[in-house]
Amino acid sequence: MGLETRSAQQRAAPRLLGGSLAVWRGRPSPLGASWDGAGVNFALYSQHASRVELCLFDPKGRREIGRVELTERTDHVWHGYLPAARPGLLYGYRVHGPYAPAKGHRFNPNKLLLDPYAKRIAGELAWSDAQFGYRLGSRREDMAMDTRDSAGGMPKSMVIDDAFTWGHDKPPRVPxxxxxxxxxxxxxxxxxxxxxxxxxxxxxxxxxxxxxxxxxxxxxxxxxxxxxxxxxxxxxxxxxxxxxxxxxxxxxxxxxxxxxxxxxxxxxxxxxxxxxxxxxxxxxxxxxxxxxxxxxxxxxxxxxxxxxxxxxxxxxxxxxxxxxxxxxxxxxxxxxxxxxxxxxxxxxxxxxxxxxxxxxxxxxxxxxxxxxxxxxxxxxxxxxxxxxxxxxxxxxxxxxxxxxxxxxxxxxxxxxxxxxxxxxxxxxxxxxxxxxxxxxxxxxxxxxxxxxxxxxxxxxxxxxxxxxxxxDGFTLHDLVSYNDKHNEANGEDNRDGDSNNHSWNCGAEGPTDDPAVLQLREQQKRNLLATLFFSQGVPMLCAGDEMGRTQHGNNNAYCQDNEVSWLDWELDGPGEALLAFTQRLAALRSAHPLFRRRTFFRGIELEEDGAKDMQWLRPDGLEMTHAQWAESHARCLGVRLSGRGLAESDEKGRPINDDDLVLLFNAHHERIDFQLPPCDPPGWEVLIDTFEADGLPADAVPRNGGGSYPLQGRTMVLLRHQERAQALNA
The missing domain is CATH 3.20.20.80 (Glycosidases)
Structure with missing residues (x-):
């Protein structure tokens, strides 16, 4: 990230230095460096400073070529206007005042400071002890001031021209x-x-x-x-x-x-x-x-x-x-x-x-x-x-x-x-x-x-x-592949990162050739993604999870600017299948307003048949009782969502309808035959079954209301009322 040497930047400082470095009074607002087409206004807030110097640098930022004292002060803002300055000018500040750490003041004019309002910061930070305001190794009680100049290792603030042709750009304003x-x-x-x-x-x-x-x-x-x-x-x-x-x-x-x-x-x-x-x-x-x-x-x-x-x-x-x-x-x-x-x-x-x-x-x-x-x-x-x-x-x-x-x-x-x-x-x-x-x-x-x-x-x-x-944490792939974090590459003896991840490796820690473990991991990924897309609220997908990205068990890769963190776009078979599955989930969420409600379900009866806008079901097809929610062994439940219960309208005030949908969840390791709720006319269409590698049901046979669905272990299923969907579409 070297400093730029564009011709405009090269002209900025010489044109300024060719004059007398005269500074006009300027304005206290806006803060920062503002170019108006003729010069640049500089404004810096500091309530407790006694003196402020504006430091100017050559185009490469290596040499300080001039200082301008900002003598004007309005409401704690120090300001001045340089009539010859141009975009591309590199600058920083030296601020004088009391050095009294015990009282909260750490002014040190030996340190070059970035403008808090700089629109562009150029150059790399070259670490050294000079970047510290106190003398390293000094007693904690006094923290004596360090007098070394930090400018040589500091990046510089740069004056910019904000002009840009936006054309007809408009914010999407997605609801x-x-x-x-x-x-x-x-x-x-x-x-x-x-x-x-x-x-x-x-x-x-x-x-x-x-x-x-x-x-x-x-x-x-x-x-x-x-x-x-x-x-x-x-x-x-x-x-x-x-x-x-x-x-x-x-x-x-x-x-x-x-x-x-x-x-x-x-x-x-x-x-x-x-x-x-x-x-x-x-x-x-x-x-x-x-x-x-x-x-x-x-x-x-x-x-x-x-x-x-x-x-x-x-x-x-x-x-x-x-x-x-x-x-x-x-x-x-x-x-x-x-x-x-x-x-x-x-x-x-x-x-x-x-x-x-x-x-x-x-x-x-x-x-x-x-x-x-x-x-x-x-x-x-x-x-x-x-x-x-x-x-x-x-x-x-x-x-x-x-x-x-x-x-x-x-x-x-x-x-x-x-x-x-x-x-x-x-x-x-x-x-x-x-x-x-x-x-x-x-x-x-x-x-x-x-x-x-x-x-x-x-x-x-x-x-x-x-x-x-x-x-921050495991990727989706690592969440189902590791019981424990593996952050050794961070150089902190694996002490960093959260140890409580609610993760499960499905039977083997990390990479494995066991086909049963690999199959279960892919199934768990599908479960987690389907749950995310079919929940009420705003889904957030972490980049790469749709393709099975791994960080090899590192759940705190904040310092890994390398292939540990970068997405790998060369997909294997499972990665391609997971991507296609995620795309299908997104399309289903988009197609069904029931997954995108603006108001909460109320659990109320909608029609004489007793159907509710949302109804929680136990495996025998009956509604959950209050006591059953507290059962520690329960790992299977379903929910029926009524397309008649949206009670919402579109932007033009027209009622929004949807299919009736049923979601079935089974986190138990064994298959459970789940009794489907009644529907009139009969017929539930299976849209997603996470037990299958592609998420598609093994057969396309509609499931009758009141019949059972073979809900495999660790599986999630989405069904819709097929006849009702056809009627709505008509």
Missing amino acids: WSDTVIYEAHVKGLTMRHPGVPEQLRGTYAGLACPAVVEHLKALGVTSLELMPVHTFVDDRHLVERGLRNYWGYNSIGFFAPDSRYSASGEIGEFKSMVRTLHDAGIEVILDVVFNHTAEGNHQGPMFSFKGIDNASYYRLMQGDERHYMDTTGCGNTLDSGSTAALRLIMDSLRYWITEMHVDGFRFDLASALGREPHGFDTRSSFFAVIRQDPVISGVKLIAEPWDVGDGGYQVGGFPTGWTEWNGKYRDVIRAYWKGEGGVIGELAYRLSGSSDLYAAGGRGPSASVNFVTAH
């Missing part, structure tokens, strides 16, 4: 009820894709290639959720071990797309990717990390916020301001209740919506953002500001509803307007198909949209983002 999310890594998705030109692999441009878009469309994907693309830092300890922070949850530039994912080095490449995906009807959702930064704890490095105004940006321990409150497990926590940090977060979100045209955000460790001094609060400043913002409140907002602090697990606790990664869904679906007992009661809640979590707060099934796997 939540129709949304299918695909979580992917920019680099990992395309690094090994044979249909992506080699020079574009691993980049934003690679994501826009037809082969990738066609794959997403065939899966029914409506929303591509990208793991962090904000400029981030590779941790020093990883770099020294030859590893990288592959996942990118270590942000330092909340406005700048990371240039290591750019084939061209231009901001426009990201915008072109968004425009291409929009043309295909696919939304772009960004995974954003506003809960902490790459600067770590009191012993961490100084890149930006810590040196600009530590006390304004971070949550510090009351009465012990040397130390940081850490509800993230990453050393620090951004203070989303402070003026500086809250404005930064909101300005960043608006920028990515208005300038980059993204369609939503998934907030990493979102509970940390909703914390007030007394704990998590849905009335916090963060939620209140988003709720009233006409731009931000209009896009998809997804919370990872937990952090590592006390009271941080908030699944079901976020306010209206938010959806959530439903960790309870993941855990119970895994536990059920693993064969654990005593879970069918909670299973029913999760399959039906988790009304126990969301109904009381005024939200519907779409508040639940359902997932079985995500980037």
